[in-house]
Amino acid sequence: TLTPQINGVTYVVENHSELLSKNNDVVVYGPSYSLSGSTKKRRRLTTKRYPSVSLPNYKEMNISFINIPVMINEVKKFNPDIIHFHSPAVMG
16 A cells, blocks of 8 residues: 555655655556556656556555566666565555
């Protein structure tokens, strides 16, 4: 989960990524909360959002539609030293 949803996970992800991006390149993957994706880059922080829909029994939670081989290639290209994730479901 990411903003605009507000919860403990979104707070931690946003704060950690902001702090880490002061000295490192950081990429955050998450839901777009719509049926279209987007990429936003601000200094050393890139946020990639994937199309998503809300869960039928938990409207506040969205599940992203990702192409796993494409994401694996993106991560390999980025070549991170550390991978950290929060996930309630499929994206993780």
